[in-house]
Every structure is written in C-alpha cells, then in structure tokens.
Amino acid sequence: MLETTIAAIRPLDEPAMAAARELHGRLTKPAGSLGALEELSVRLAGLAGHCPPPLPAPAAVAIFAGDHGVHAQGVSPWPQEVTAQMIGNFLAGGAVVNAFARQAGAAVTVVDVGVATPVSAAPGDGTAPLDPASPRLVNATVRPGTRDLTVTAALTRDEARAAVETGIRVADDLVAAGAGILLTGDMGIGNTTPAAALIAAFTGADAAAATGRGTGVDDPTYARKVDVVRAALERHRPDPADPLGVLAAVGGLEHAALAGLILGAAARRVPVLLDGVIAVSAALAAAAFAPDAVGAMVAGHRSAEPGATLALRRLGLDPLIDLGLRLGEGTGALLALPVVSGAVRVLHEVATFDSAGVAEK
Ligand SMILES: Cc1cc2ncn([C@H]3O[C@H](COP(=O)(O)O)[C@@H](O)[C@H]3O)c2cc1C
Ligand SMILES: O=C(O)c1cccnc1
Numbered sequence: 001m002l003e004t005t006i007a008a009i010r011p012l013d014e015p016a017m018a019a020a021r022e023l024h025g026r027l028t029k030p031a032g033s034l035g036a037l038e039e040l041s042v043r044l045a046g047l048a049g050h051c052p053p054p055l056p057a058p059a060a061v062a063i064f065a066g067d068h069g070v071h072a073q074g075v076s077p078w079p080q081e082v083t084a085q086m087i088g089n090f091l092a093g094g095a096v097v098n099a100f101a102r103q104a105g106a107a108v109t110v111v112d113v114g115v116a117t118p119v120s121a122a123p124g125d126g127t128a129p130l131d132p133a134s135p136r137l138v139n140a141t142v143r144p145g146t147r148d149l150t151v152t153a154a155l156t157r158d159e160a161r162a163a164v165e166t167g168i169r170v171a172d173d174l175v176a177a178g179a180g181i182l183l184t185g186d187m188g189i190g191n192t193t194p195a196a197a198l199i200a201a202f203t204g205a206d207a208a209a210a211t212g213r214g215t216g217v218d219d220p221t222y223a224r225k226v227d228v229v230r231a232a233l234e235r236h237r238p239d240p241a242d243p244l245g246v247l248a249a250v251g252g253l254e255h256a257a258l259a260g261l262i263l264g265a266a267a268r269r270v271p272v273l274l275d276g277v278i279a280v281s282a283a284l285a286a287a288a289f290a291p292d293a294v295g296a297m298v299a300g301h302r303s304a305e306p307g308a309t310l311a312l313r314r315l316g317l318d319p320l321i322d323l324g325l326r327l328g329e330g331t332g333a334l335l336a337l338p339v340v341s342g343a344v345r346v347l348h349e350v351a352t353f354d355s356a357g358v359a360e361k
Contacts, residue, residue, distance in 0.1 A: 001165050001168060001169075002161060002164055002165055002168065002244075002260075002263075002289075005168050005260075005263050005264060005267045006263065006267075006289050006290045008267040009263065009266045009267050009290040009292045009293050009296075010292060011292050011295060012043060012046030012047055012292075012295045013045075013046045013047075013048075013049040013050075014046070016045040016046050016048065016049050016050050016051050016053075017042045017043070017045055017046040017051075019045065019050075019051035020041055020042040020045035020046075020051040020052070020053075020347060021042055023051060023052070023347060023352075024038050024041070024042070024347075026352040026353060026354065027346065027350045027351070027352055027353075028350060028351050028352065028353055028356050028358050029350070030361075034343070034346065036318060036320070037339070037342060037343040037346065038343075040298065040320075040339075040340065040343045041053070041343040041344055041346060041347050043295065043298075044056070044271055044340075044343070044344055045347070046295065047269050047270075047271060047295055047296055048269060049269065051347065052344065052347035052348050053344055053347070054180055054344075055180065055341060055344050055345065055348065056180045056181035056271055056337070056340050056341055056344060057105075057180045057181070057341065058105070058106070058107065058130050058132075058178060058179055058180060059104060059105065059106035059107070059179065059180070059181050059182075059183060059273075059337055060106060060107045060108075060109060060129065060130060060174045060177075060179040060181075060182055060183065061097065061101055061106050061107070061108055061109070061182075061183035061184075061185045061330040061333065061334060062109045062111055062167075062170050062171075062174065062182060062183070062184065062185060062261055062330075063090060063097065063108065063109070063110045063111065063185030063186060063187055063329060063330055064111045064113050064167065064184075064185070064186055064187075064253070064254035064257040064258055064261070065083055065086075065087055065110060065111065065112050065113065065114075065115050065186070065187040065188055065254060066083070066112075066113050066114035066115060066145065066146070066163075066188045066191070066252050066253035066254040066257075067080055067083050067114060067115055067116035067117070067144065067145030067146070067188055067189065067190070068080075068145060068146050068154075068188060068189070068190035068191060068193065068194060068252055069145055069146045069147040069148035069149065069151075069154065070146070070148050070149050070150060070154075070190055070193050070194065070228060070232075071145075071189060071190040072148055073148065073150055073224065073228050074221060074224055075190055075193045075214075075217070075221065075224065075225045075228055076189050076190045076192075076193075076214060076215060076217065076221075077215065077216075077217060077218075077221065078189045078215055079189070080116055080117065080145075080189050080190070081117050082189050083115050083116070083117070083187055083188050083189045084115050084116075084117040084118060084119045084120075086187050087110055087112065087115065087119045087137070087187065088119065088120050088121075088122060090108060090110050090135055090187070090329075091110060091121055091122035091125040091135050091136075091137055092122045093135060095329060096327060096329060096331050097185060097329035097330045097331055097334065098135065100330075100331050100334035100335060101132065101135075101330075101334055102132065103334070104334045104335075104337045104338070105132050106132060106183060106334060106337065107128075107129060107130045107131055107132050107135075107179075108132075108135035108136070108185075108330075109129060109135070109136055109137075109138060109170065109174065110135060110136070110137045110138070110187075111137075111138045111140055111166065111167075111170055111257065112137065112138070112139050112140060112141055113140055113141065113142055113163050113166055113167075113253040113254055113256075113257045114141055114142050114143055114144060114145055114146065114163070114252075114253030114254070115141065115144065115145070115188075116144045116145035119137070121137050125137050128177075129173060129174055129177040129179075130174070130177050130178055130179060138170065140166045140169075140170075140257075142155075142159050142162045142163050142166065142253055143155075143159055143253070145253075146194070146251075146252055146253060149194065149197065149228075149232045149236070149249065149250050150228055150231050150232055150235070153236065153248050153249045154194065154248065154249065154250060154251055154252065155247065155248045155251065155253070155256070156248060157244055157245065157248050159248070159253075160244050160247040160248040160251065160256050161244060163247075163253045163254075163256035163257045163260065164244070164247070164256045164257065164259055164260035164263070165260060166257050166260060167256070167257035167258060167259060167260020167261040167262075167263070167264060168260040168261070168263055168264040168267075169260075169264070170257070170260075170261055170264070171260070171261045171262075171263075171264025171265050171267075171268065171270075171272075172264055172268070175264075175265070175268045175270050179270065180270065181270060181271050181272070181273060181337070181340065182261060182265045182270060182271070182272045182273070183272075183273045183275065183300070183330050183333040183334060183337065184258050184261060184262070184272065184273070184274050184275045184278075184279040184282070184330060184333060185275060185328070185329050185330025185333070186254050186255075186258065186275070186276075186278040186279065186328050186329065186330075187254070187328070187329060188252060188253075188254050188278075189215075191252050191254060191255070191278050191328075192211075192212060192214035192215075192277060192278070192305060193211075193214070193225055193228060193229060194250055194251050194252040194255055194281075195252075195255065195277045195278045195281040195305075195307060196210045196211040196212065196225075196229045196277075196281075196305075196307050197210075197229045197232050197233060197250035197251075198246065198247070198250060198251055198255060198281040198282070198284060198285065199277075199280075199281050199284065199307040199310055199311050200229060200233055200307075201233060201238040201240055201246050201249075201250060202240050202246065202281075202284035202285070202288060202311075202314065203284070203310050203311065203314045204240075205307075205310050207226050207227075207229040207230035207233060208226045208230075209306060209307075209310065210229065210306070210307040210310060211225055211226045211229050211306070211307065212277065212304070212305035212306050212307055212308075212326075213305075213326075214305070214326075216326075232249075232250050233250070236249035236250055238250055240288060241288070243259070243285045243286075243288035243289050244289075246285065246288070247259065247285055251281075251285070252278075254278065255278060255281055255282045255285070256282070256285070258278065258279055258282035258283075259282040259283070259285040259286045259289070261282075262274075262282060262283055262286035262293055262296070262297065263286050263289060263290060263293055265296050266286070266290065266292065266293040266295065266296035266297075269296065270296070271296055271297075271298055271340070272296050272297055272298070273298045273300045273333040273336060273337060273340060274297055274298065274299050274300055274317075274333060275300055275301070275303075275328060275329070275330050275331065275332045275333040276301065276303035276305065276308055276325065276326065276327070276328050276331075276332050277303045277305035277307050277308040277311070277326075277328075278328055279300075279333070280299070280303070280307075280308050280311035280312055280315070281307065281311060283297055283311065283315055284311050284314060284315065287315060294315055294316065294317070297315065297317060298317075298320070298336075298340055299312055299315070299317040299318065299319040299320065300319065300320055300321065300332045300333035300334075300335070300336035300337075301319050301320065301321045301322060301323065301325055301332030301333070301335065301336055302319040302321075302322040303325060303326055303332065304324050304325065304326040305326055319336075320336040320339045320340070321335060321336050321339065323335070
C-alpha cells in the first residue's frame with residue numbers, strides 16, 4: 001500500500017498552473033497584488049489539474065496521537081497520561097483545536113496510533129467523518145508508545161510501515177467521505193523530541209539547532225533534550241535516503257502516520273495543510289518517500305519551534321501565518337484555512353477587467 005501510494009504521486013499539472021496565472025492577470029486587481037495567495041492558488045490549480053481548482057471544503061483535521069518511550073529521559077515536564085486525557089478533551093470538544101475547528105467549520109478525527117495509557121472515549125463521540133459538530137475517535141494502535149530511542153530503535157520497520165499505512169488509510173477515508181482539504185494535527189507528550197531528531201536526520205542540521213523547548217521546558221531540561229537528540233542520531237546514524245528507517249529509528253507513531261496522511265493526500269491530489277513542528281518533521285519523511293508530495297503541501301504556519309523553520313526551508317515552503325504558536329493539535333493549520341479558501345475563491349468569484357468593464361492601465 002505504501003509503494004502503490006508513492007507510485008501514484010505525480011508532479012503538479014503545468015497547463016492548469018499556466019491557466020491560473022493567466023486568469024490572475026485578467027482579474028480586477030493589479031497584477032501580483034494578492035502576494036503569496038496568487039502562487040498558492042496557482043499551485044492548487046496544478047494539484048487539481050484544472051483551473052479554477054475546487055474550493056478546499058469540507059475541511060477535515062486528523063489528530064494522530066501517540067506516546068514516546070523517550071519520555072523516560074525527562075524531555076517533557078508533562079506526565080505521559082496527558083496524551084490520553086487530551087484525547088478525551090478533543091472528543092468532548094474542549095481543546096483549542098476544537099474551538100478553532102468550530103470556527104473554521106472543520107471536522108475533527110482523532111486517530112490513536114499508539115497511546116500508552118487507556119483512552120476514555122466521550123459518550124456519543126461521532127462516527128460521521130465530516131460532521132464538524134462531533135469529533136470522532138479511530139482506534140488504530142500499532143503499539144502502546146514507541147521504545148526509548150536513546151536505548152534502541154523507537155519502532156521496528158514493520159511498525160513504522162503500519163503507522164504510515166494507517167495515515168494513508170485515514171487520508172483515503174476522509175477523501176472518500178468528501179473532504180476537499182486535509183489538515184494535520186498531533187497529540188503526544190514528548191513528541192517534539194522525535195520531531196527534532198527527524199528534522200536533524202533529514203536536513204543534516206545540528207541537534208541543538210533542530211531542538212526547541214516544546215511545551216516550554218526549563219534550561220536543564222532543554223540541555224538534556226539536546227543531548228538526547230544528539231545521542232539518538234549518533235547511535236542510529238539514520239540514512240535520510242531511507243525514510244522508513246529514519247521514522248523507525250528516531251520517529252514516533254504519530255509522525256509516521258502523519259507522513260502517511262500527507263502521502264495519501266498527495267496521491268489523491270487533495271491539498272494537505274500542515275500544522276507545526278511535528279507536521280513538518282513528518283512532511284520531510286513524506287518528501288523523502290516521494291519528492292512530488294511537496295506539491296500537495298501547504299505550510300499553515302511557522303511554529304515557534306526552531307526546527308520547524310529548518311524543515312520549511314528544506315521543503316521550500318513559506319508558511320501562511322506566523323503568530324508564534326507552539327501548541328500543535330492542528331491549531332495553526334486551522335487558523336490558516338481561511339487564507340487557503342480565500343486564495344481559491346478569488347479564482348472562482350472575482351470579475352475580469354473585461355466582464356466588469358474596468359479599464360486596464
Ligand atoms: C495540555 C497540553 C495540550 C497540548 N496540545 C498539544 N500539545 C503539544 O505538546 C506536546 C509536545 O511537547 P513536549 O515535547 O514538550 O511534550 C504534544 O502533545 C503536542 O501535541 C499539548 C501539550 C499539553 C501539555
Ligand atoms: O509546533 C508545534 O506544533 C508544537 C510546538 C510545541 C509543542 N507541541 C507542538
């Protein structure tokens with residue numbers, strides 16, 4: 001399934017992009033006046049293969065949740081149980097991601113790919129994939145948390161593959177249900193540590209440059225976190241040309257599943273709006289599997305985590321918004337959704353100089 005998905009990922013369609021550029025030149029606005037929105041809409045036309053591309057709706061955010069053996073090294077001040085407890089909060093509609101999803105009209109799907117402690121689903125959590133009013137839970141546990149990557153590989157290759165394929169399956173299900181855009185979300189106490197290791201592995205950046213303060217760790221914890229990332233890279237020496245090997249050695253279940261979601265979206269030619277540092281670390285893995293997958297990616301925001309900027313630079317993506325967010329869950333992607341919708345709506349609704357009788361310069 002991974003191989004067939006990768007094989008289905010194709011470059012952006014040049015004639016559709018040329019048509020979008022040509023249309024932009026005729027709309028009632030000075031050429032280039034919509035800045036980054038113009039190139040974004042051109043890319044989305046290239047992804048759809050026609051101009052104008054479909055409006056990116058309905059929107060679905062998939063929050064992949066997992067726990068991390070490396071939590072034992074003291075890399076996060078929060079107890080591991082918070083991962084499962086926050087899933088309960090997502091299903092009850094009480095998290096920041098729920099507030100932003102309601103604002104954006106996006107449906108929330110929580111996918112348990114590897115939470116270590118029991119998850120209690122809220123009574124009546126949803127089953128309809130695209131109902132913005134009722135978050136739903138998908139149980140797809142590969143294993144109850146990764147192994148400690150300072151001691152051994154976080155995952156076997158088979159486990160990493162199972163998580164990637166879960167992400168592909170979630171993308172397929174959401175697109176089959178009618179989703180016009182997928183948004184990435186994550187929950188996993190400790191998950192900024194494997195995100196930093198993935199970013200260092202794929203970009204070649206130093207451990208200290210790729211590592212951030214996550215939930216807000218103090219100086220001694222930060223120093224330990226950098227040491228952990230450095231030790232993991234030295235122990236495993238992950239090969240960036242082998243993304244499954246990198247995900248298995250130093251990744252997380254939610255990172256692997258997010259890479260799968262991105263690949264699935266790219267194969268179905270549906271845009272995928274990336275959230276923060278966990279999402280962009282997974283996007284590096286997706287790009288290593290299939291370089292053309294980058295065509296389907298839209299960077300929602302610039303996370304305050306330093307590794308996010310390194311990853312975005314490597315992917316060649318400019319984030320749509322930059323508000324100093326460092327939460328995850330899909331929050332930054334959801335805030336960027338109206339920007340993506342606006343970029344596409346212009347191609348559908350704005351009059352041309354000709355049709356509106358407006359004089360050109
Ligand atoms: C209450 C709470 C809600 C969150 N929502 C997202 N995260 C974010 O913070 C965690 C990663 O940071 P670190 O690597 O420092 O543990 C992840 O769970 C991520 O989704 C949260 C963290 C907490 C505590
Ligand atoms: O960038 C993110 O998404 C992020 C940053 C800190 C903690 N959790 C997530």
